[in-house]
Amino acid sequence: MSEHAPLPGILGDIEAAAGREAAIKLARARGGSRVHIPGKALDGHWLTELVGMEAAIKICWLFRNAGQGGSYVKISRGHHAIARQEIPVLLAKGWSNDRIALHLGVDLSTVQRERAKLRGTAQLSMF
16 A cells, blocks of 8 residues: 555645655645745755755745745645545554554544545455
């Protein structure tokens, strides 16, 4: 279960440009807010510190704004989309519902629902 569906919206654009890990880090650190993405990645900038220079260069390129040096971008949380994709992976690793909920920052009932969906899918595939 290592393949994931693309993340939604702007996080999907970031994922395509700079990778899933960078998109998730950005969502977790700055999700729900508007941030300034500079025209060029710089050492010491919060974006570079968060995702690394290589990913920051790609993100800056994605949101470059010719002549203006950068763009303001609203970063979505993508919280539930990320959680729905990570829960099956963590369940396959043998993690408990409680551990997954704490790790992903979601309610226990979210994990329980996703586990039930997976059980239903597995049962249907048996027929």
